[in-house]
Amino acid sequence: MEARRLILPGDIVGRADVTKVLRELESVNDFMLQADLRHVAVRLPAISRQLNSLAEANQYDLSDKRQRLQLITFLNKIRSLAPQIHLSLASEPSETATAKIIDWLRRELSSYTMLEIGIQPSMVAGCRIRTTNKLFDFSLHRQLASAEPALRQKIGEL
Amino acid sequence: MENVPIFLIIILALALVAIGVLLWLLFGAQGLLNKPKLHDLSIADLEKKKAEFQAELREQGLMDLEKAVSENAAFIQKDVRRTATELNGYMHQELQRALDEEFSEYHRAADQINQLVAESLKKVRGSIDEQHRQLSQQMLAELAAEKQRLIEQFQDNMAEVVGFYVKAAIGDSLTIDDQLDYILAQLENNKQAIAEDLKNGG
Numbered sequence: 001m002e003a004r005r006l007i008l009p010g011d012i013v014g015r016a017d018v019t020k021v022l023r024e025l026e027s028v029n030d031f032m033l034q035a036d037l038r039h040v041a042v043r044l045p046a047i048s049r050q051l052n053s054l055a056e057a058n059q060y061d062l063s064d065k066r067q068r069l070q071l072i073t074f075l076n077k078i079r080s081l082a083p084q085i086h087l088s089l090a091s092e093p094s095e096t097a098t099a100k101i102i103d104w105l106r107r108e109l110s111s112y113t114m115l116e117i118g119i120q121p122s123m124v125a126g127c128r129i130r131t132t133n134k135l136f137d138f139s140l141h142r143q144l145a146s147a148e149p150a151l152r153q154k155i156g157e158l
Numbered sequence: 159m160e161n162v163p164i165f166l167i168i169i170l171a172l173a174l175v176a177i178g179v180l181l182w183l184l185f186g187a188q189g190l191l192n193k194p195k196l197h198d199l200s201i202a203d204l205e206k207k208k209a210e211f212q213a214e215l216r217e218q219g220l221m222d223l224e225k226a227v228s229e230n231a232a233f234i235q236k237d238v239r240r241t242a243t244e245l246n247g248y249m250h251q252e253l254q255r256a257l258d259e260e261f262s263e264y265h266r267a268a269d270q271i272n273q274l275v276a277e278s279l280k281k282v283r284g285s286i287d288e289q290h291r292q293l294s295q296q297m298l299a300e301l302a303a304e305k306q307r308l309i310e311q312f313q314d315n316m317a318e319v320v321g322f323y324v325k326a327a328i329g330d331s332l333t334i335d336d337q338l339d340y341i342l343a344q345l346e347n348n349k350q351a352i353a354e355d356l357k358n359g360g
Contacts, residue, residue, distance in 0.1 A: 083356040090325075093334035104342055109353050124321040125332055127341045129348075131355040138344040140324065145317035152313060 006074045008106065009053040010099045014116045015079055021051050022075040029068045036065070082112040088120045088128040090139070 012021060028045060035042040044063050047055075051062075060067040085105060093101070098117065105113040120128070123139035130136075144151075199207065312319060334341075345352070 085352070085356070089334055090337075091334060097334045097338050100338060101341065101345075104345060108345075108349055109356060113356075121325070122318070122321065124325045125328075125337055127337075127344065129345070129352065131352055133358065134351065134355045136344070136348050136352065138341065141317055141321045144320050144324075148313075148316050151316055151320070 005111070006071075007057040008078065008112050009050070009057045010102050010106075011050050011053050013098060013102050014114050015082075015084065016116075017050060018075055018079045018082075018114070021048070021054060022072065022079065024048055024051050025062075025068065025072055025075065028062060029065070029072065032063070032065065032068070078112050078114070082114045083110050083132075084114040084116065085109075086116045086118060086130040088118045088123065088130070088139075090119070090121055090123040090125055092119060093117065 012018060024047065028047060028051075031045060032042070047062065054060075054071065055062050058071070060071060062068055062071075087101065098115075102113070102115050105115060120139075123141050124144075126139040126141075126143070128135065128137045128139050128142075
């Protein structure tokens with residue numbers, strides 16, 4: 001990474017968010033470069049909440065060409081190199097819940113952990129985490145399946 | 159009168175008859191002897207006598223015929239009546255006998271038909287009972303198989319069934335926010351394994 005360790009804000013959750021912010025930042029950069037080439041003084045265009053968070057978290061000024069390029073490089077590395085976790089849930093999580101999960105992942109595992117969230121209603125409750133090589137199933141469905149012999153025994157007793 | 163023997167009455171009657179015959183011979187035969195001789199009569203008289211005699215004969219014949227006819231008519235009528243009565247009885251008897259035979263035959267045929275129908279009904283009832291028994295056995299077997307299949311299907315998918323039931327029971331009341339502590343706890347419990355896999359995979 002860079003000499004200065006950049007911060008990835010919590011509202012940039014997965015690679016899709018990174019790609020979207022990267023495209024936006026490149027667009028902003030192109031706009032600013034063109035204005036610079038024409039020697040026209042322009043204001044920074046309106047940017048998304050995620051890009052603004054990224055800039056603020058790292059105290060970067062997007063009007064500065066060098067800092068923009070640093071962020072573009074950072075986002076490109078994140079997109080290609082950051083570890084990714086796929087989290088399956090039974091229903092759509094709220095932004096608060098997503099923020100808490102991503103905060104834990106980036107605090108406990110890696111600062112640049114990418115999180116992809118999928119919805120699987122059959123899980124009923126709990127979660128299922130898939131990393132590069134492993135699957136951690138903490139769903140209620142798996143727990144019910146593991147408790148199936150006890151359930152069969154109980155039904156047999158009836 | 160009642161004390162007089164009947165043979166005296168008969169003798170008295172015969173005596174009266176004999177006296178009558180003698181009187182007739184004395185006076186009646188005298189007249190016949192006094193009749194003129196045929197060869198003394200003329201042709202016309204002969205013709206006349208002939209006509210009278212023929213008329214007398216004809217009248218006598220008619221009277222005899224009528225008498226005979228009337229006497230025979232009574233007999234014939236009596237015979238006819240008796241014959242009719244006998245014929246009627248005979249016909250009645252014959253008809254009764256024929257009817258009895260026909261009824262007997264009819265009853266015999268009816269009995270045979272009843273017997274055949276009873277046997278046929280018995281066979282049909284037996285067949286129906288057998289089919290009913292087989293159908294019952296088949297249905298019981300299919301019911302048991304279906305029950306076993308449902309049980310096995312339930313056992314094979316018990317987790318999904320219970321999960322579906324739990325999901326239907328709690329609905330949307332169990333949000334991710336409610337589960338967040340559990341999810342974070344599970345992540346914490348498996349942090350080491352997840353971190354190692356991320357490190358090796360990265």
